[in-house]
Amino acid sequence: MTSKARVATVWLGGCSGCHMSFLDIDEKLFDLADRIELVYSPLADVKEFPEDVDVVLVEGALCNTENLELLLKARERSRVLVSFGDCAVTGNTSQLRNRLKIDDVLTQVYQAGPGSIPKGPEALEVLPVLLPKVYPLHAAVPVDFYLPGCPPDPDRILRTVTALLAGEKPELPAESITFG
């Protein structure tokens, strides 16, 4: 038996809808599970992004310093990096704040908005700093494959992952590379 491919998924500034769509490949997850080892994912309890990853799917845009650190680590430790879904590919709704000043956004959400205000230095220590603007992944690292869609439908995800596991470049038809 050949060794299983080491696959990871990462969740940055997005809604996790792409991950949900991945789970929507339903019974085909069983076939996939036989062929891969899920070494890092929001769906698995692994704290540190591991070394020597074959394929990583990265969902979400770059919104804060934590996103950026994790993406750089994922890129360094993975052979194939997939920009997974519209937030990762274009910034999507995550980048709607780009035309606003970051201080205005924080004031609106944490002071003018409902709920309690995170106070004092303890909040600043645990919360990652927002980047001045939200960026797609390829603004920071080289991307091997773009998988647009909000979310990409399960079929596109399966076709892409299947091709990548076979060591091939995914060839998706036009109707499978639409945004939104």
Add this chain to the structure above:
Amino acid sequence: MSVITVTINGIEGSAPAGATLLEACRQNGVELPTLCHLEGLTPIGACRLCLVQVEGARRLLPACVTEAQEGMIIQTHTEKLVKYRKMTLELLLSERNHICSVCVANGSCELRTLCAQLGVDHSRFEYRCPDLPPIDTSHERNGLDHNRCISCTRCIRACDQVEGAHTLDMEGRGIENRVIIDMHQTWGSSRTCTKCGKCVNVCPTGTLFWKGSTVAEMEKEVGFLQWIRGGREKKTWSYL
């Protein structure tokens, strides 16, 4: 009507004298991508997607506004042209705020469809994320969202050339241009708008929409242009 001979991608074809290169290509089964062009409106060569290479010409020519000449040798899908077309689409994506996932025209958008057809799955250019004028929903039926506009002017031409109202126009130049209503006023206060909806139907993106439509609900119908044109020019009124 006299006929001319042209060579398109190495294959000889014919076209009626006076036809544009775009018409000549399409009549000979060669499809070119277009955004600003719409059969029934005056071509303006704005979007640059239909650029072709003509032997002997020193620059690329927009097929929609170039008249086919006898003996012309045309290339429509060279590596260079395909590269430029993709670049044009990427620049359009990065210029304003095209957020397909929350757009009324997701599904009927010609920009989104062309991106997929030409394999544009991301934009290499940094998004400008401009702060644009607010969405105008003061009109009884229609809405105007500058975030989605690609400045093709199809709405302006339909309003002027087909409806004859000339409610819509353009202000500013380059990336500062904006579609405006009458003398730069809200759509709801316009006294020239006939509420015909032609502008909404010819808009290739989600810029003009029926009020009340939500994500991906817009459907656009441009067949009426041929119907009106047939009636006016050939006096035959049949809606095909």
